[in-house]
Amino acid sequence: MASFQRRFKELRHERGWTLDDLAELLGTTKSTLSRYENGLREPKIEFAEKSAGVFGVSTDYLLGKSDSRKGEDDAQLKMLFRKAGELSDEEREEVLSHFENTLNLYLKHKRR
CATH class of the missing domain: 1.10.287 (Helix Hairpins)
Known part of the structure; x- marks a missing residue:
């Protein structure tokens, strides 16, 4: 299964969002997001939950624990x-x- 960094970047690209776009949606900085996408930083659960909500996927999918985009808990x-x-x-x-x-x-x- 995919890693958080791969899924995170993949989902951003699918939506056509720049790092600046996503940073604004998540209330963080472009450089922080770049660190996540390059595997230089691991997400805290709160960030993973917020990101999953923005992307419209389950946290398990985003964290690479499942290949199903929608978990039982949307x-x-x-x-x-x-x-x-x-x-x-x-x-x-x-x-x-x-x-x-x-x-x-x-x-x-x-x-x-």
Whole structure:
């Protein structure tokens, strides 16, 4: 299986992102990302989780532990739920209501 550095670089290239683009998305520097891509630095779990969320893959895929891009735990959903945890109870209820309505509408139209 692939290494983190290979997967990280591969995913960035697939999306057509420069190191500057990705650095902005991840809140880090171009030089830090270059070190990851060249195997000069190993990611901490928090960085791997954030990166997986940005790329839309599982952390296991990004870390080279799996060849399946989407694990049982979808990284993007985990990140969204983590962000939702920062909201007040009232805000969270509103967001969940919108999400449920949007999902139901999507599924209704998809099944036609």
